[in-house]
Amino acid sequence: MTLRLSSAGESHGPALVAIVSGLPAGLTLDREAIDADLRRRQEGYGRSPRQQIETDRVEVLAGLRQGRTLGTPLALVVRNVDHKNWTWGMSPWPPEGEPSGKGTKPVTLPRPGHADLAGVLKYGHADVRDALERASARHTAVHVAAGAVAKALLTTIGITVTGSVVDEEGLRANVDAARVERDTVGGVVEVRARGVPPGLGSYATKED
Structure with missing residues (x-):
């Protein structure tokens, strides 16, 4: 299965x-x-x-x-x-009482380079928060x-999977620079699977 x-x-x-x-x-x-x-x-x-x-x-x-x-x-x-x-x-039902805490005001500006804009356009949200709450690193x-x-x-x-950053020192430097610029940055990760038997799965579709 x-x-x-x-x-x-x-x-x-x-x-x-x-x-x-x-x-x-x-x-x-x-x-x-x-x-x-x-x-x-x-x-x-x-x-x-x-x-x-x-x-x-x-x-x-x-x-x-x-x-x-x-x-x-x-x-x-x-x-x-x-x-x-x-x-x-973030109450799932219409909240009672006066607004309090965080998230009480609508978000009107999508984050640049993020999934916010696509989510707003796809689902017709008026409040960007309705998209960004799902499109969050927290969800991982x-x-x-x-x-x-x-x-x-x-x-x-008998299969083990490991992963590591290819250039950790360079990535740390890029992260530090991006933080100063209030920007985001990607990196390169190498993943290795050991003990995988030949022929496992399919080269065409996942159902085969």
Whole structure:
């Protein structure tokens, strides 16, 4: 069965959610291993001040019993600690009372070079926040948790995946320069998979 990942949640909403389907029954998962990957995500050079607010830990709502998968969809949750400051602005229902906290005023200017403008045009949003909350680096937290689950599955068949920055010193310098200019910058990462058997998957489509 093909692994599938669906995710939901906003950057300043209550939580981020991922549903992983296609997992076999009986796969052992280690919460500490998943949380360790979540910590690694927060320790990257040049990360935003948001990382000092959040302390990410994975929660499981379905598909796991006593550390073993059930073969049913696995529901993962990563809470947003900062949501307490956005309860009025990010309320899923029309909020009661006077506006308070953050996010109470509409955002009218899309961030240059970001997905904001595309989201506003695609869905017809009047408030850019309705697009930027999903198009946020914060959203990758729950993807990391799901990736740690996939990594546990690969380990059972002897496959290991590692990644590293190709030019770490140069990347740090570029990040420092971009911070001064209030800009963003990319980098180059090398990913290696070891133990992958020949013929796994397809060279044409993922369904083959």
